[in-house]
Amino acid sequence: MIEIRDLHKYFGDLHVLKGIDLDVQKGEVLSIIGASGSGKSTLLYCINALEPIQKGRVVVDGTDVHAKGTDINRLRQKLGMVFQQWNSFPHLTALENVALAPRIVKGKPKAEARDIASEQLRRVGLSDKINVYPSALSGGQQQRLAIARALAMEPEYMLFDEATSALDPELVGEVLDTMRLLAEEGMTMICVTHEMGFARDVSDRIAYFHQGVMEEIGPPQQLFGNPHSENTRKFLAKVR
C-alpha cells in the first residue's frame, strides 16, 4: 500500500505539490489526470524518490520513502516506472535492456537474468525482437520494452508517467493494451494519462490534479459523470 500524507514539493520558490493526501491500495488501478504543469509527474517522482520532498511523507508498504535510513535502491525494485520518453538503453539489445537490472541490481546469474528477460519480452509481445537494438524498434515497441524492463524487477507497483503521450497515434493502442493486460493481472498501478477512454475503462479511481492540488478523486463514473468540482468540470469539457 502507498500512503501519501500532506506531501509538499518545491522547485526553488515554485510550490509544485501543495499538500497531497492519497492512499493507493494493493491491486488498485489509479489514474491521474490534469492539465500539464499541475504536478502529476512530480508526484510520481516523489513516490520513488527520484525527487526529494520538502514536507510530508510517502510510505510504501510501511517504509518511509524519504526517511534517512531507507535503502532507496532496494525500495525502487518494488516500484517499476515507465516514462513518457521511452528511455531504452540504446547500447544494449532488447534482451540486455531487460536483463541488466536483474543481473546487477538483484545479482541474478546471467542465464537466469536472460530467462527472466525473455519471459517479460514475451509478455509484452516482443519475443521476436530479443536480439534487436532499440534503434530498430518503433516508439510503441520501445515503450513496451520499457514496460518489460520494469516488470523484470518483479515490482509490486507500477508508475506510468504519460506512457503514450510521446507516441504516434497509431502506436498508442499497443501500449495501452499492454497496460490493460497488467491491470487485469492484478498489478497495482498509478497511471498519469491523457487517455480518458483508458482511464475510464481500467481505473478503479481517477484523481484530478489542478495546480498542485488533488482537486477531486473518485470512481470513473462519478468523476466523469458527476464531477463535484468546477475545475474538474472545466477540464473534462476541454479534453472531450
Added chain:
Amino acid sequence: MFNYNFQWRPVWRSLPDLFEASLVTLQVAALAIVLGILVGLVLALVRMNMRGPARWIATAWVELARNTPVLFQLFFFGFGLGAFGWHLTPFTIVLVGLTFNSAGYLAENFRGGFNAIPDTQLRAARSLGMTAWQAYTRVVIPQVFRLVYHPITNQMVWAVLMSSLGMLVGFRELSGETQFLASRSYRIFEYFAVTAVIYFVIVKIILLVSRLLAMRLFRY
C-alpha cells in the same frame, strides 16, 4: 647546383634501432592516452558536478592544456620543475606532458559526451534500483564512450606525433633516436625521411585498428 649524394645504406642498417624506438614512441603515447582517458574523465566529472577549488583546478588544467603550446607543456615538466629541484626522467617528462595535454582535450570531449546523454537515461536506470555508480558505469558511460571514441582515436594519433617533441627534452623515442643516428652519420635528410614514413605507417595502423575495433564494439 643540386649535387647532394643520397646515401640510404646507413639508414637501412639502423632500421632495427628505429623500430625499437618506434615501440618506445607507441608505448609512451598509448600510456599517455590511457592515463589521459582516466584523468580526462575525472576532470570532466569534476567540472560538471563540483564547485570551489576542485572545479577551478580542473578548469585551469583544461584551459592550459588546450591553449598553450605542447612544447611549453613538456618544458614545464622538464626544465620548469627542474628549476625547483624536481628532476624527472625524459620518459616521465614526455609521459606526464602528453597525459596533461591529452587529459585536457579529452575532458572537453567527455563533457560534450555527457551533455549529449539525456538525463532521462540516468533516471530510468535509477528507477530500476541501480546505484548511481551502476547507472553511470553500465548505462551512461558506455554511451559516452561511443561518442568520444573517435576523438580518443584522434588524440592517440596526436600523442604519437607530439611525442616527437620528446627529442627536445632528451628522450630517445623515434625522433630522438633518429636525431641521434642522423647526427652520427651526417645523413640527416635520409634518416628523417625514413622516420617520417614510419610515423605515417604507425598512424595509418592506429586508424585501421581503431576502425576494426569500432566494428566489434559498436553494434548499434
